[in-house]
Amino acid sequence: MRASRLVSILLLLQARQPRTADDLAARLEVSPRTIYRDIEALSAAGIPVYGEPGHDGGYRLVDGYRTQLTGLTRQEAEALFLTGLPVAAAGLGLGPVVANTERKLLAALPADLRAHADLLRARFHLDASSWYHGAEATPQLPTVSDAVWQQRRVRIRYQRWAAPHEVTRTVEPYGVVLKAGQWYLVARTGEFRTYRVARIVSAEMLEESFDRAGDFELSGYWQSYLEDFDARRHQGEAVLRVSPEGLRLLPQLAEPAFARAAQESGVVEADGWTRVVVPVEEDGQAVHDLLRLGPLVEVVAPQQLRDRVAGVLEEMLGRYRR
Template identity: 50%
Template structure:
């Protein structure tokens, strides 16, 4: 069947090309071609350098039934990396082949061009994808609505906790997988790479009525940012500092700066949200002499102290 779908999708192919694509021997291709002939498939072959096997013009097989796993994998068809992470890489390839074979020729050509011109690379710059050894187990529990017992390492004390979770969904954010799950009382987010041990329990659970994973994730991000940025600072940037600014801060800070910018004698005065004095000082020091802190005084003092320490190191 794979051989038939390949010929329907790609047209004429040599026995060697078919063997390479299907990872079998040329002898196996010959045997499978004989089987297709016996089944009444109008398949013919031409000898010579430009020869190969081809289906009779106009012949099309109906889309053969997708397996359950192939159907489940369709929403990941544009994301081969994440699909492989979830153990669905082969299923995605098989589903794509069946879908391509079912498309009319003009649509199939357009779909092929799409695949060669657009590519999704999920991780952020300078970061490698995280290793999440329990991802497939977690994904299986999400799909089958099974309880998960998770040993989880977190940032605050106690650092390692064990929880029984109702897994509601997985989210891929900047190359990192997160589990959204209902604990004993509320829905929380868990970084899959921080899971130290995972057991899928036999007990199933009922998802909360009306739960929308995408809407919940968007609301969680907004709430996180509201909790994270608890203060504001007023800074003055040179023209070069203003050009550099958005490349050195998070998008929420850059957007706030754009909305509050006031030009004064070639400088740009902006008001930005800050997480803490220490975090803000580190962020602004990346801009060197292109930025001056105007408010609050405590942040100005922290930056001043850091500059003095640097001067003492490099200037003696």
């Protein structure tokens, strides 16, 4: 276990340095004290690693040093082909590059690992797109992703829901995210914003470069964005009665926050139905979401939402009785 951790420290330092003991400890899920002991062990073994004090300090390898760690376990070799990267790379315009990389990797693997990698590719396929929706056209994705790599500002024309519906902005692109088959650009224009790439009408990479905020971390920003998105769109709560069948099917029929809240708040009533409290969006969207559940639920409160659902059902029934 310790040998594996020492190798991981070396690979992390080769990928980016300096790295603090706290950073290494967090990534390897050990204490900083353990990292101190591991660094001492590496140094004693002749690895040219040293520490720099100060705010921007941390552990480094002597310039030019790189270890030749070429041994892969069977599980590690298989994991390389489970990343789903070829799907994302195609959208970024890097499909041929990734294909060539895979071929070179396969050629470099020992025969037994190559056989396992071939089996994995033949038996597992990762598809990041959502059901019932074709892939969005994202002609500006290569331009914005190139700007991300080169750390250059980009001028975009963007279509949005609110008026004015088309705006032009110069942004600092920090990263792109693939979520359920849809691409998003995370960029800063004074503050960080998220843009759906399919709504970028045009994109022009400028000559101007920019300095990235040192504390920005894309995955952390994206998680915060999703949480804030849920908080903004869930403007209220509804009290529902859910049938036993509905409660069983909620994870398949409703979004995760809705289903989770139903499970956590549920109180079984005498007739076997369960009373729950769930987050809902504004009334118009809430009506559409609840009608998808059909006879599996009954809206109890608020009365305004119950009346709107009843009104839509009466209108539908009137049409069918003509």
